[in-house]
Amino acid sequence: MFQKATIAEQLDRWRKLLRFVRIYGPGRTLYKAAGRMRLRVPQLGRTRGTNIGLIGCGQFAFATIGYYLQRYFRRGILACYDVDEQATRTLARSLRVLRACSSVEELFETPELGLVYIASDHASHADYAARALDRGLDVYVEKPIAVTEEQLLTLLRARVRSVGRLFAGYNRPFSKAICILRSLTKVDLSGGITLGCFIVGHRLGPEHWYRRPEQGTRVCGNIGHWLDLFVHMLCWRSLPDKLDIAITWADYEERDDNICIAIRSDRGDLFSVILTSRNEPFEGINETINFQHGDTTARIDDFRRMTVWQAAKLKKYRFWPKDVGHREAIGQPFALLPGRAWHEVELSTLLMLHITEMVRLGEQQSTFSFAQEWTRIEAAIDEGVGRPSPTCNSRSH
Numbered sequence: 354m355f356q357k358a359t360i361a362e363q364l365d366r367w368r369k370l371l372r373f374v375r376i377y378g379p380g381r382t383l384y385k386a387a388g389r390m391r392l393r394v395p396q397l398g399r400t401r402g403t404n405i406g407l408i409g410c411g412q413f414a415f416a417t418i419g420y421y422l423q424r425y426f427r428r429g430i431l432a433c434y435d436v437d438e439q440a441t442r443t444l445a446r447s448l449r450v451l452r453a454c455s456s457v458e459e460l461f462e463t464p465e466l467g468l469v470y471i472a473s474d475h476a477s478h479a480d481y482a483a484r485a486l487d488r489g490l491d492v493y494v495e496k497p498i499a500v501t502e503e504q505l506l507t508l509l510r511a512r513v514r515s516v517g518r519l520f521a522g523y524n525r526p527f528s529k530a531i532c533i534l535r536s537l538t539k540v541d542l543s544g545g546i547t548l549g550c551f552i553v554g555h556r557l558g559p560e561h562w563y564r565r566p567e568q569g570t571r572v573c574g575n576i577g578h579w580l581d582l583f584v585h586m587l588c589w590r591s592l593p594d595k596l597d598i599a600i601t602w603a604d605y606e607e608r609d610d611n612i613c614i615a616i617r618s619d620r621g622d623l624f625s626v627i628l629t630s631r632n633e634p635f636e637g638i639n640e641t642i643n644f645q646h647g648d649t650t651a652r653i654d655d656f657r658r659m660t661v662w663q664a665a666k667l668k669k670y671r672f673w674p675k676d677v678g679h680r681e682a683i684g685q686p687f688a689l690l691p692g693r694a695w696h697e698v699e700l701s702t703l704l705m706l707h708i709t710e711m712v713r714l715g716e717q718q719s720t721f722s723f724a725q726e727w728t729r730i731e732a733a734i735d736e737g738v739g740r741p742s743p744t745c746n747s748r749s750h
């Protein structure tokens with residue numbers, strides 16, 4: 354039965370709205386609120402002719418992809434599709450999408466389609482992305498790019514065959530904090546990298562689709578971001594090979610949440626991530642990152658502030674609106690300069706799938722080798738596309 358919000362609940366809604374304006378700025382807050390209520394957002398200025406399709410019409414597609422495409426890149430959306438007909442229809446109406454499709458085939462057959470953004474459930478990402486690539490389209494696929502090794506192979510084979518370009522929605526490496534930190538950090542080739550991530554996530558009930566084993570659990574849903582950032586930062590120096598992985602969780606029955614993962618590498622690197630969700634964070638997800646390498650120590654406070662220490666030098670940064678890198682990540686297809694090395698995403702996905710399997714099986718210790726895993730996957734890609742295996746590691750990324 355419909356229940357009226359109490360005065361306290363109504364006050365909390367207003368508080369949240371004001372807090373979000375302070376964190377995300379008014380424009381993004383408007384899209385976030387409109388996305389929840391499926392309201393029409395006012396169109397400011399003209400958008401360019403569009404060739405963009407959107408698969409998955411949920412909150413992220415509306416409030417993040419829709420916002421940045423329309424407000425920053427001035428691109429309209431040509432066609433959209435969601436398995437939930439109401440989601441398709443309401444997003445299409447609110448964001449003035451030209452064609453609300455009733456099947457993904459209808460979307461793929463839309464004349465003029467050139468680029469597809471995929472923000473559907475995790476288990477469908479790789480298949481949609483591979484089908485779009487096989488049609489020669491450019492593809493931006495949200496994280497995770499795959500939740501099983503089979504899906505990953507399907508996608509990577511399609512990438513090899515296709516003339517289309519493939520981009521991933523792992524956005525943290527595109528945040529201002531990480532880009533500035535990269536430019537300040539003097540790489541010490543013999544030095545280890547320490548990265549610690551403390552993530553306060555949304556409280557998701559056991560029924561939430563992120564938690565389902567076939568969707569890759571919260572390891573693919575959230576922890577993949579931090580494994581990907583770790584791989585990205587390791588590549589600033591150059592990768593180690595072997596990793597020792599240890600995992601512990603607060604509750605064996607809920608192993609993908611309130612979890613702590615620790616990794617050490619054969620080059621002295623250390624990584625830890627804690628995902629905690631014991632209550633629902635009022636301001637949304639909150640991320641604290643600590644980093645140390647060479648003479649650089651840094652702390653990133655929810656991608657809103659960063660402090661960097663280098664010997665006697667101390668630098669402080671503020672990022673408003675909060676910048677987790679969504680804008681630059683979503684803009685990858687329009688960037689003039691080559692973006693992030695795709696191979697980083699391949700390797701971080703292999704590591705994520707390995708850890709997902711540990712969590713599924715309840716394994717607390719294991720080892721992982723980037724070289725071994727990649728050699729195996731590369732051979733399987735080559736076999737699948739009928740390409741002779743390279744005699745040395747000559748694949749270009």
Ligand SMILES: NC(=O)c1ccc[n+]([C@@H]2O[C@H](COP(=O)([O-])OP(=O)(O)OC[C@H]3O[C@@H](n4cnc5c(N)ncnc54)[C@H](O)[C@@H]3O)[C@@H](O)[C@H]2O)c1
Pocket residue numbers: 408409410411412413414434435436437440472473474475477495496497522523524574
């Ligand atoms: N990069 C980031 O920071 C970030 C943040 C949040 C969400 N995301 C990603 O965005 C995607 C969507 O998440 P969300 O928060 O919008 O969730 P959501 O539940 O609001 O939306 C998911 C939508 O996908 C639709 N869907 C489910 N299965 C489908 C299928 N097979 N084909 C087409 N549509 C399907 C659902 O009906 C729903 O409308 C996920 O991949 C998620 O990981 C990324």
